[in-house]
Amino acid sequence: MNIYLKVSNATVFCNGHLALEIAIKALGLTGEVITTPFTFASTTHALINCGLTPVFCDIDIDTCTMSISKIENLITKNTSALLPVHVFGYPCNVYAIEKIAKKHGLSVIYDAAHVFGVEVDGKGIGTFGDVSMFSMHATKVFHSIEGGILTYENEVFKKEFNLLRNFGITGPEMVAITGTNAKMNEFQAAMGLVNLHYVDEEISKRQKIAYMYRKCLKTIHGIKFLEDMPNIRHNYAYFPIIIQENDYGLTRDSLYEKLQSYNVFTRKYFYPLTVDFDCYKSKFQCNIPNSRYIADRVLTLPMYGELELDSVEKICQIIQDIYLNIVS
Numbered sequence: 001m002n003i004y005l006k007v008s009n010a011t012v013f014c015n016g017h018l019a020l021e022i023a024i025k026a027l028g029l030t031g032e033v034i035t036t037p038f039t040f041a042s043t044t045h046a047l048i049n050c051g052l053t054p055v056f057c058d059i060d061i062d063t064c065t066m067s068i069s070k071i072e073n074l075i076t077k078n079t080s081a082l083l084p085v086h087v088f089g090y091p092c093n094v095y096a097i098e099k100i101a102k103k104h105g106l107s108v109i110y111d112a113a114h115v116f117g118v119e120v121d122g123k124g125i126g127t128f129g130d131v132s133m134f135s136m137h138a139t140k141v142f143h144s145i146e147g148g149i150l151t152y153e154n155e156v157f158k159k160e161f162n163l164l165r166n167f168g169i170t171g172p173e174m175v176a177i178t179g180t181n182a183k184m185n186e187f188q189a190a191m192g193l194v195n196l197h198y199v200d201e202e203i204s205k206r207q208k209i210a211y212m213y214r215k216c217l218k219t220i221h222g223i224k225f226l227e228d229m230p231n232i233r234h235n236y237a238y239f240p241i242i243i244q245e246n247d248y249g250l251t252r253d254s255l256y257e258k259l260q261s262y263n264v265f266t267r268k269y270f271y272p273l274t275v276d277f278d279c280y281k282s283k284f285q286c287n288i289p290n291s292r293y294i295a296d297r298v299l300t301l302p303m304y305g306e307l308e309l310d311s312v313e314k315i316c317q318i319i320q321d322i323y324l325n326i327v328s
């Protein structure tokens with residue numbers, strides 16, 4: 001695992017979410033943590049479950065990751081860390097985040113659930129920040145049925161992570177800290193080891209699919225998508241499109257339903273924003289116009305290694321036909 005991810009240390013867990021909570025605990029975070037609402041429930045829940053106050057930073061429209069220029073305004077004397085999310089296989093601006101964290105003495109934990117195998121300038125994405133959490137849930141690019149990994153360059157965390165995932169037990173008659181049960185089991189580990197042989201093949205198949213989507217979609221008005229970034233190895237975890245209803249003629253929700261009638265099943269991912277969940281509604285003050293813009297317009301198209309390139313062309317043709325029916 002260390003070798004594939006190009007990291008110095010990796011500890012495995014039963015799932016990504018508990019790994020994230022354990023990272024938060026081990027770093028001893030307090031008060032406020034700056035994060036984003038354009039993520040899976042897990043990121044926000046982890047902070048709340050650990051008794052912390054999430055402070056929501058907006059995302060950039062072009063990358064869907066934390067907006068660097070908006071972070072510093074949110075830092076207060078109570079801020080202890082940043083918890084940015086690498087989204088869809090696209091990394092955050094890790095260098096800028098490192099700079100801000102250093103300047104203000106903040107810890108950095110990345111939610112790296114989407115970026116297994118991603119590299120920045122040839123370095124494993126998990127080498128950035130203090131700790132990164134990868135998920136190996138069955139829905140991810142690489143999976144161990146369920147599973148999580150924490151990666152970290154500083155070896156001091158290893159002991160604490162091992163203790164926290166196993167009830168804090170230090171000996172047959174000794175329990176040192178309040179831990180939990182977050183151990184990865186052997187069956188999960190076996191599945192992960194088998195799948196590790198196929199992950200590069202899976203990523204290269206997905207790359208071809210992503211390129212085909214881009215080729216077929218680029219001529220359709222009002223459909224935007226993310227491009228590859230320079231010096232990044234992407235993993236093509238998802239293929240999100242942004243539907244600009246003024247140009248396309250239909251809203252995201254209408255396209256979502258129309259595609260279903262053609263048996264094309266897409267996901268509104270991430271929608272709703274975590275701050276709009278029933279459990280968090282109106283609990284947090286936040287200024288997040290870009291997050292709202294993307295959450296209302298994003299759709300992730302089918303993406304898996306076995307998806308035929310012909311099917312990709314068909315899906316794009318359907319999106320084109322729907323557009324033509326509207327404009328004609």
Ligand SMILES: *Cc1c(COP(=O)(O)O)cnc(C)c1O
Pocket residue numbers: 015016017018039040042043085111113114134135136137146147148
């Ligand atoms: C999948 C996911 C998680 C949670 O991982 P699990 O392994 O399912 O617990 C956290 N954050 C993001 C962004 C995810 O996509």
